[in-house]
Amino acid sequence: MKILFAALFCILSLNSFVFAEEILIIVNNNGPLVNISDEDIKKVYKGEKRFEAGVKIIPVELDSVKEQFLSSFIGTTSKDYRVHWTKKVFQDGIQPPATMPSIDDVVELVKMENGAIGYVGRKGFKDESNIKIIKTIK
Amino acid sequence: MMKKCILFLSCIAFIFAIPVQGKCEALKKEDISYNLGVFGNINYKTKDRDTQHHSFSLGELDLYGTANYERMSFLTELLIEFEGQAIELDMERIWIGYSFSDLFTLRAGRHHTSLGYWNRTYHHGKQLFVTVERPFVIAFEGEGGIIPAHIVGLEAEGRVSVGAINLKYELQVGNGPTITSDGKLDPNNSSDDNPSKEWVARLSGTSPVLPGFTFGLSGTSFKITQADNTIINEKVAGLDVSYIRGELDLLGEVFRFKNSDKEARLGYVQAAYNISKYSVTPYVRHERMDVEDGDPYLDALGGRKDRTQDIAGARYDINERSSLKAQYRRDKEKSSDTKNVFEVQWAFAF
Numbered sequence: 177m178k179i180l181f182a183a184l185f186c187i188l189s190l191n192s193f194v195f196a197e198e199i200l201i202i203v204n205n206n207g208p209l210v211n212i213s214d215e216d217i218k219k220v221y222k223g224e225k226r227f228e229a230g231v232k233i234i235p236v237e238l239d240s241v242k243e244q245f246l247s248s249f250i251g252t253t254s255k256d257y258r259v260h261w262t263k264k265v266f267q268d269g270i271q272p273p274a275t276m277p278s279i280d281d282v283v284e285l286v287k288m289e290n291g292a293i294g295y296v297g298r299k300g301f302k303d304e305s306n307i308k309i310i311k312t313i314k
Numbered sequence: 315m316m317k318k319c320i321l322f323l324s325c326i327a328f329i330f331a332i333p334v335q336g337k338c339e340a341l342k343k344e345d346i347s348y349n350l351g352v353f354g355n356i357n358y359k360t361k362d363r364d365t366q367h368h369s370f371s372l373g374e375l376d377l378y379g380t381a382n383y384e385r386m387s388f389l390t391e392l393l394i395e396f397e398g399q400a401i402e403l404d405m406e407r408i409w410i411g412y413s414f415s416d417l418f419t420l421r422a423g424r425h426h427t428s429l430g431y432w433n434r435t436y437h438h439g440k441q442l443f444v445t446v447e448r449p450f451v452i453a454f455e456g457e458g459g460i461i462p463a464h465i466v467g468l469e470a471e472g473r474v475s476v477g478a479i480n481l482k483y484e485l486q487v488g489n490g491p492t493i494t495s496d497g498k499l500d501p502n503n504s505s506d507d508n509p510s511k512e513w514v515a516r517l518s519g520t521s522p523v524l525p526g527f528t529f530g531l532s533g534t535s536f537k538i539t540q541a542d543n544t545i546i547n548e549k550v551a552g553l554d555v556s557y558i559r560g561e562l563d564l565l566g567e568v569f570r571f572k573n574s575d576k577e578a579r580l581g582y583v584q585a586a587y588n589i590s591k592y593s594v595t596p597y598v599r600h601e602r603m604d605v606e607d608g609d610p611y612l613d614a615l616g617g618r619k620d621r622t623q624d625i626a627g628a629r630y631d632i633n634e635r636s637s638l639k640a641q642y643r644r645d646k647e648k649s650s651d652t653k654n655v656f657e658v659q660w661a662f663a664f
Contacts, residue, residue, distance in 0.1 A: 215522060224473065225416055225473075226413060226416055227413070232384070232385060232413075258634060262442075262663060263435070263439075265349050265351070265380055266351065266378060266391075266437060266439055266442075267434065269382070269387040269411065270382065270387060271347045271380070271382050
């Protein structure tokens, strides 16, 4: 029985190891966010920082790694993050970051908009032209 | 009558629009993003100062909408309340704003005053409260409150980091309140009844060094013209402190009202602890108002007496959109019976 539990524990540990993907935070290469600090990135995703060097910041999120990004970088759960944004919308009338379904959507927007910032999983991210990776989250 | 019908129909249309559009957090269409939401609550309470019998009541239905386009933002908050047999519609907030930078956003319209923490954090959304009601010391004008909770005019807001401190300022100027013939504050929505304007300011700060901790200083100054044309020059100063982190939720606010003759002091402290395993949050709150006899401002509002209120209860989160709250409230007013009230609320937000 003990061996069975140990085996199950190993499988679950292996699962979490396999599914924890490296996350890259990306910005437009020509935009003002290339030197943004970690603290300011957190403020952006919480709606507390909306401009950099006079440019409006457009944060976007990738659905498939959102949970991991929130827990490992922002330090919150998706539930608390939703509650935070319910309050923020109600208080300040601003919109939460748009959540994109695919890496291509995030990359396309970051390329197009000078003030865009997004995150993607390392796997499947190929097109780096006009994009700067400003942080890698392991 | 026609106007009321149109308003009511607009509200119904607004409600029915929610299931279609409200599912997504933000819908993007031609670079305009929208958001629609609703807060509501249903209540039961034993008899208190306002009711003769234990009763069920329909709470407020709070419909809000926001829109953003480039640097502009718009917000409206419409409240449907039930007063006896009548349905009352109140435009609580409506403003249009333009953000120049993080340091400066300008808004025009009807706002909640930036006095203290609660008034601008929770607005009318009871699902956001831990408790059943806001503290009586900061009750809204229509519910017998003495704090001017709304202002019609301009608002400037901005944030700046100074070292390890993130500062936020809020500055408002607009029509000062008046006092109606039935002794209630009214924010003078369509015109001012005297030439002076009300000023409100709040400076608050947070720091990554002390995560979850917020302090704020706020104040306002306004003039009330009485029926005999005498003017009351009222000044309010406030201090608020909050610590909201992890399972712990601590809040405290104090205000000092002062005019040429008298002063009043009021405030509350509230503590809550979330036991996440059971989705239960027990809480306690103490509220207090100390007044002086013959205060012309409070007399114009129908008079106030020293009053304390103690609350103990628990909130159960059914899920992130809905909660059940049950609380005991001991309401003690000078020269009056102490009221022991038990109340239950089912609050929701969609």
